[in-house]
Amino acid sequence: MKKILFFTTFFFALCAQAQEVKLKDYLPQDVTYNRNIPTPSEIVGFVPGEWHISHDKLVLYMKAIAESSDRVSIENRGFTYEKRPLILLTITSPENHKNLAEIQENHLKIISGEVSESQLESMPIVVNQGFSVHGNEPSGTNAALVLAYYLAAAEGASIDRMLENTVILLDPSFNPDGLQRFAYWTNTNRSVNLNPDPQDREFSEIWPGGRTNHYWFDLNRDWLPLQLLESQARVKTFYDWRPNVLTDHHEMGSNSSFFFQPGIPERTNPLTPQLNQDLTERIGNYHAKALDSIGSLYYSKESFDDFYYGKGSTFPDINGSIGILFEQASSRGSGQMTENGLLTFPFTIKNQFTTALSTLKASLELKTDILKLQYNFYRNAEKKAEKGAYVFGRKNDPVLANELAKVLEQHQVELYKLDKNEHFDGKDFDQNSSYIIPKNQLQHRIVEAMFEKRTSFNDSIFYDVSAWSFRHAFDVDFAEVKSIDMGKKLTSVELDIPNDLQKSEYxxxxxxxxxxxxxxxxxxxxxxxxxxxxxxxxxxxxxxxxxxxxxxxxxxxxxxxxxxxxxxxxxxxxxxxxxxxxxxxxxxxxxxxxxxxxxLEMPKIAMLVGEGVRSYDAGEIWHMLDFRYEIPVTKVDAKDFNRTSLEKYTHLVIPSSSSNALTPSGKEKLKDWVSKGGNLIAYKGTMNWLKDEKMIDFKIKKDSVVAKDISFIERSKFYGAKRIGGAIFKAKIDRSHPIVYGYNNDEIALFRNSNLMLEADTLSFKNPIQYTNSPLLSGYINAENLELIKSTVPFKQNGYGRGNVMIFTDNTNFRAFWLGTFKLFLNSIFFSDQM
Incomplete structure (x- = not known):
């Protein structure tokens, strides 16, 4: 114990003085290191932890490692929105590299069942190690530098045995654009003589911060929806290899310690096999032992859950693999004082590297059991799969149905086309815009996870959303059938080019x-x-x-x-x-x-961004307009609003924001612009201060639940259960109203993650979208809120002078994949003058 305390104290003190970090302070000393393999400092000019690695230097080092070691190969799987390469290192023994294609092919036979269970013991295990999907959680990516060096340079019987039996897919930066943004910020503001004062500018990024990608998305929510370039490349790697273990290295609040999975047991998605969680816990024992050896505090089975399959640590669980989340207390820079004392950047790297190694050790020693999990996951899925199929489509809109088909194709879901028009469950399915998903297929479980409607849960608190049903997100017609003529199996879901347009002179x-x-x-x-x-x-x-x-x-x-x-x-x-x-x-x-x-008037759109505006919401709007629809939008920073000329714009969008996003004079300027004919579109929190400014009027329904027999320790569960963290609700629509132009049905599925419940107007024609009296389609909502939401409205519009104010209680563009409600926002742009 004295040795542990000495090492920890020494490591902190060493880094606190002048950031004199030494590579050997990270590395195991029970092996020798090949001097022909370059160290990070020889390529990038510093030891990891002295400075924050930028993505360009990260790529430079990883290329140098691949060039110098016959254990390492490197590939570029595509580019981010800012054209940074999405690199992947494959690390294994030189002999395995010679037969890598054969190893990959044989590994995939575990999924298809072309190998027997008895053959698993002789097969290598595949481990996908991924780092820093949130760019401003940099200890992961900086630890990847140390890990790559160790795996390439370490010599001895133990490392040889591990590489002979393991194929490591090392993804050093899940989020290159965010990483670059954060590295620039913290390196720019870093003092030569380190200042650990948490109020120093180094620890306070400017908006939007480095957490997100170019379009300000949280990439750790896109593993299932696959709407973003980085996710598409990442998941292709996953399915190309089907790794047995996937690690996801994150950071959390500076006053925390270190977390590793499993998460909160009762919040595990019921579709995840119990054996997955049992093995996760067994692997956790290796992390505990490794962290004990360096004196680091840690915890497990609290704070985080394994429910939403769109996260990196949970997505593998529905694919026969084991996902593992690591959360390291963040130094948010070179080092800062916390409740637990001085937390330095090198120490955070040390913990991430240590658990990366313990993952490899656990994977090797539990190899056969982990391979059997994958093997039996798919054999059991085949046994449990029912006969029949799901059918989905969108009559008169083949593109929307095809967008869903493209997501399913990336998840390697078998798809068929209808060979004739059909009528199921009261819905018409056109053969040109409809698809069949057979239930009896290898990807049965992920299909079930994507399309299920769940309204009963073991817990009332969720780390993320409680519902994400793709049938509702894409607003497609959907039916479950017991038998159907399968038609043609699709090898590609590309749409046929339409016929030539017939010319008219009228x-x-x-x-x-x-x-x-x-x-x-x-x-x-x-x-x-x-x-x-x-x-x-x-x-x-x-x-x-x-x-x-x-x-x-x-x-x-x-x-x-x-x-x-x-x-x-x-x-x-x-x-x-x-x-x-x-x-x-x-x-x-x-x-x-x-x-x-x-x-119709040509819209000219501006959007408020910057401090006080929720960057996720702003990014979703920016991405939709710019990337998907190729409609320009001018991003006006809130700090520049007072000196921005608004006259040229027909529309101003304000995503969810706080009341101090605009100054008092800025709010007066906003009122003047709207009163002269401007169209204001506002979301969520913004509507509250618009009401205070008397730009729109509404009444919010609130619950009156009193906490009875709730202990102090249970208070977080009490408040958590009242929160609508992400569920799906049914609303009826008035199809004659411009806000719902383009919708074929009289009902629509809306995603909501707020408790803003607006009372309906007494004039029915002012309620073009209104929740039904039986609104819950999927997800968690407590009984009191379910009663409150009935007959409320998620949209309101009123005139203000010669202009319009339109408000939405929830995000119509949620995470870029709630395509079914995109048109509500677009209608507020194109048809605002018609309301």
Whole structure:
């Protein structure tokens, strides 16, 4: 014990004086090290822990390791949004490298059942070690430098045995863009003589911080939705190899210690086998022993859970693997004072490296049991899989259904196309826009996890969301069938290119129910082509057009009919929308020259960002407009708002924000702009201070539950149970209202993670979206809140001077994958003048 205390004290003191970190202070000393392998300082100029590694230098070192060691190979699997490489190191024995393709092929046979259980003992185990998915949790990535060096340079019988029996997939930076952002910040603000005062600027990043990726997403929520470039590359690696263990190295609050899984037992997703948790606990014993040996405090089975499968430490659990979360107390810089004393950056790296090694040791010694978990996971899945299938589609919108199909394809889910139109469960399924998911397949369990509707739980508190059903997120028609003609198995889900557009000399109609219709509309308007929106349905001789149909007249345009035709034909083919030629204005219902055909104004959009604005929400809006729909949005920093000219903008979006996001004079400026005709779209917390500023009026329904017989220690559970952390609710819609143009059904599934419940207006036509009297579709909500939410409204709009104020209680663009409600936001942009 004296040795442990001495080492810990020495390590802290050493780092506190002048950050004189030595590589040997991290490394085991019971092996020798190959001098032909470069150390990090020889390539990047410093020992890990002296400075924060930037992503470019990280790549430089990893390439040097791969060039100098026959144990290591490196590949680039793609690029981030900022064009940084997504590198992966494969580390194993030189002999294994010679047969790596064969090893990979044989390993995948565990999944398919082409090997017997008795053969597992002779097969290597595959371990995927990943670091710092949150860029401002850098001890993981900096530990990856030490780990790569150790695995390449260490010599001796133990390391040889481990490499002979293990294939290590080392992903040193899950989030290159965020890592670079944070490294720049902390290195820029680091003093030569280290200052551990927590109030120093080094420890207070500016907005949005390095946690997120380029578009300000939390990448550790995207393992299941797969909407982001980094996640798509990461999960492809997972399925290419099907690792047995995947580690996810994080950081947490500076006053904490060190956490490793398992998490809170009663919050484990019931679809996860108990054997998975048992093995996780056995592996945890290795972490405990390793951390004991260096005197580090730690804990397990508290704080974190294994429920949502979109996290890096939980996603493997539904794929026959073991996911392990590590959470290290963060120094948030070079070193700062905490409740537990001085916490230095090198010490955080030491803990991460130590548990990376204990993971490899545990994986090797428990190899056969872990391989058997994977083998039996899929054999049991085949036995439990029911007969029948799920069918999903979206009539008149093949793109939206295809977006879901693309996610399933990345998860290696077997898909078939309908070979004829079908009618199931009261819904029509068009063969051109519908898909079949057979239940009896290897990916049965992840299919179940993606589509289940769950409303009963073992616990009332969740670390993340309690529901994520993809059938609702993508707003597709969905049916469960006992038998069906399977049709053609798909090897690709790419959509066929639409036929040539038929030319018209009178007008064209763009259906607004198409997922890509907003993108096409903006491009049409950007070409200075006048358009109108139909506020009532109408019919041509052959087709029916719904509320919100966009009409493009040919006459009195700046472009010729041929130029318009060429543009529309190209847009239709590139975006898979349906554009129909109209030969006459004498249509049934309203005519094309009707007063109910209203002209649309080209939107010019600004969005408030910066301190006081929730960066996640802002990033989701930015990504949707910029990356998915190619609609420009000007990001106005809150600190610059007072001197920003707003006159050029038709719309201002304020994501969820605090009341101090704008100064008093800024709020007056906002009022003036709206009163002169501006359109304000606000989310969640913003609506509260808009009400204080008398820009909109509403009443919130609140619970009156009193805490009875709740002890002090149970208070967090009491408050946690009242929180709506992420659930799905059913609302009825008034399809004639512009905010819901483009929706085919009279009901919609809404995701919500707030307790903002707005009372409905006494005028029913002012409630275009209203929760039903039986609203819960999936997820957790306590009985009191469930009663409160009934008949409330998630959207309100009122005039303010000559302008509009529109508010949403919840995020319509949640995590970039709640595609089913994207159009609510887009309608508030394009049709605000019609409300």
């Amino acid at each position: 007008a064209y109609a763009l259906r607004w129910n198409d997922f890509n219709a907003p993108k096409v509309l903006y491009k049409i308007m950007d070409e200075d082509i006048r358009v109108k929106v139909a506020q009532k349905p109408f019919q041509s001789k052959t087709e029916t057009f719904d509320y919100g149909t966009i009409v493009i007249p040919i006459q009195n345009q700046q472009k010729t009919s041929t130029e318009i035709y060429t543009l529309l034909d190209e847009l239709q083919k590139n975006n898979h929308v349906k554009i129909s030629p109209l030969k006459t204005g004498l249509t049934q219902g309203i005519n094309l020259g009707s007063p109910n055909m209203n002209p």
